[in-house]
Amino acid sequence: SQQGEEDPQALSIQEGENATMNCSYKTSINNLQWYRQNSGRGLVHLILIRSNEREKHSGRLRVTLDTSKKSSSLLITASRAADTASYFCATDLTSGTYKYIFGTGTRLKVLA
Amino acid sequence: SQTIHQWPATLVQPVGSPLSLECTVEGTSNPNLYWYRQAAGRGLQLLFYSVGIGQISSEVPQNLSASRPQDRQFILSSKKLLLSDSGFYLCAWSGLAGERGDTQYFGPGTRLTVL
Numbered sequence: 001s002q003q004g005e006e007d008p009q010a011l012s013i014q015e016g017e018n019a020t021m022n023c024s025y026k027t028s029i030n031n032l033q034w035y036r037q038n039s040g041r042g043l044v045h046l047i048l049i050r051s052n053e054r055e056k057h058s059g060r061l062r063v064t065l066d067t068s069k070k071s072s073s074l075l076i077t078a079s080r081a082a083d084t085a086s087y088f089c090a091t092d093l094t095s096g097t098y099k100y101i102f103g104t105g106t107r108l109k110v111l112a
Numbered sequence: 113s114q115t116i117h118q119w120p121a122t123l124v125q126p127v128g129s130p131l132s133l134e135c136t137v138e139g140t141s142n143p144n145l146y147w148y149r150q151a152a153g154r155g156l157q158l159l160f161y162s163v164g165i166g167q168i169s170s171e172v173p174q175n176l177s178a179s180r181p182q183d184r185q186f187i188l189s190s191k192k193l194l195l196s197d198s199g200f201y202l203c204a205w206s207g208l209a210g211e212r213g214d215t216q217y218f219g220p221g222t223r224l225t226v227l
Contacts, residue, residue, distance in 0.1 A: 031214055042202055042218035102156040
């Protein structure tokens, strides 16, 4: 089964609304990352949050991490049509190995 | 600045034919290198990763292999392709230390269709 699983699988919102995506994982992590993928393209790194951090911001992005619940959320505020993409969380399995396990992703569609 | 290249961008191959996908990184030294496969509408499956020349770790047993003949070159190969090998193949690199070292940087991907 997946180490990281995003929820919901698909999300459709109107431009200007906020979009929230969740990620759950099973084992202890060093850090958790969020990536974005436009259709047919490679992934682009958005934000990294370490296990000792609870919240991190980057522009319109806000990421939270709850290690007790083994979950993270990505909030995109004031969404734009250009935010339409798939969003993935990635977790490392073991310290120092630099391996990451990606979730199944949330497909976000922002309607203009 | 660092850049990562993958080629070809698209590939259509018959079942049973060989495969060679290449990935190169510029602007960094001794990166960790990764090969992932993504099925349509799905997440990424880690296939191989490498922490140095000639060092390959395989994550999923299958008819694919990987090699790292040079520090910044990572090759994905198969002797005989299967229909199930179709997918979107992504190469990525990451550094070794610090926060930057934990981030993965992805290439543009190769879309492989096996017929």
